[in-house]
Amino acid sequence: MSMSSHRDENALAGGDTGLGLATADVRQKAGPATVVALQLFTLALLIAFWETGSRTGFLDPFFFSKPSDIGLKMFEWLTGVTIWEHLATTLVEAFLAFLIGTFFGILFGLAFARIELLAAVFDPYIRILNALPRVILAPIFLLWFGLGIASKVALGVSLVFFVVFFNTYQGVREVDPVILNNARMLQASDRQLLRHVYLPSAMAWIFSSLHTSIGFALVGAVVGEYMGAARGIGYLVAQAQGVFDTTGVLAGLILTSAVVLCVDLGINRIERYLLRWRPRA
Numbered sequence: 191m192s193m194s195s196h197r198d199e200n201a202l203a204g205g206d207t208g209l210g211l212a213t214a215d216v217r218q219k220a221g222p223a224t225v226v227a228l229q230l231f232t233l234a235l236l237i238a239f240w241e242t243g244s245r246t247g248f249l250d251p252f253f254f255s256k257p258s259d260i261g262l263k264m265f266e267w268l269t270g271v272t273i274w275e276h277l278a279t280t281l282v283e284a285f286l287a288f289l290i291g292t293f294f295g296i297l298f299g300l301a302f303a304r305i306e307l308l309a310a311v312f313d314p315y316i317r318i319l320n321a322l323p324r325v326i327l328a329p330i331f332l333l334w335f336g337l338g339i340a341s342k343v344a345l346g347v348s349l350v351f352f353v354v355f356f357n358t359y360q361g362v363r364e365v366d367p368v369i370l371n372n373a374r375m376l377q378a379s380d381r382q383l384l385r386h387v388y389l390p391s392a393m394a395w396i397f398s399s400l401h402t403s404i405g406f407a408l409v410g411a412v413v414g415e416y417m418g419a420a421r422g423i424g425y426l427v428a429q430a431q432g433v434f435d436t437t438g439v440l441a442g443l444i445l446t447s448a449v450v451l452c453v454d455l456g457i458n459r460i461e462r463y464l465l466r467w468r469p470r471a
Contacts, residue, residue, distance in 0.1 A: 287346020288407035299358025346410025357399035361392030
């Protein structure tokens with residue numbers, strides 16, 4: 191099926207496992223403490239350059255703000271009550287989008303990989319839908335589902351689904367034929383093949399896609415709120431942008447990124463636990 195041509199593109203979109211393995215190798219050789227120290231040093235260097243540039247006029251504070259002002263804004267938000275309501279709204283929307291998009295991405299990925307006729311018939315339609323700029327669909331979803339949570343979840347699902355779908359599809363297609371033939375020789379049923387061969391093979395690909403998918407789910411929620419909502423991080427960013435408050439806009443974006451990073455760390459822990467059978471270099 192020509193859908194397999196998406197392999198390289200979607201492996202990268204889903205956080206290709208090669209990058210993850212390379213990062214793990216570097217952590218092993220250099221040591222976790224060294225890597226964390228270098229990460230913090232890089233962050234401190236960037237913040238120092240930004241702050242110095244804004245104070246000396248090299249960077250216009252009106253357009254770039256200052257890290258110190260952004261930090262104060264985030265501190266004001268986090269010590270207040272209102273931000274937690276906005277954050278909770280965005281997280282609920284992102285979680286639902288992530289859950290629904292992942293479920294249907296895995297379901298359809300398995301079905302298309304196992305049923306060649308189904309994949310061949312729907313291949314052009316999947317290509318067309320994947321080519322659509324989903325963020326531009328936000329106004330349409332607002333018209334269809336209104337300003338409530340449904341339109342934000344729908345936009346997030348449209349972003350998550352294809353990343354998980356293509357990775358699941360490719361993971362099932364790349365099952366080791368030796369293992370598959372051995373299982374069939376042992377009279378394994380289709381259900382046993384799915385549980386003990388296909389799913390373990392696709393699991394690494396699926397988790398690879400989840401690292402990107404959680405970010406896409408949050409992007410869908412925030413963009414949907416930015417287009418039209420009464421609460422949420424996207425709503426706060428839209429309000430700040432409306433009064434040319436660069437500090438508020440960047441504070442909202444950094445807060446969103448921090449949430450994604452925390453969730454991604456959680457996914458890493460789950461991945462290590464579920465894939466503990468995988469040999470490590």
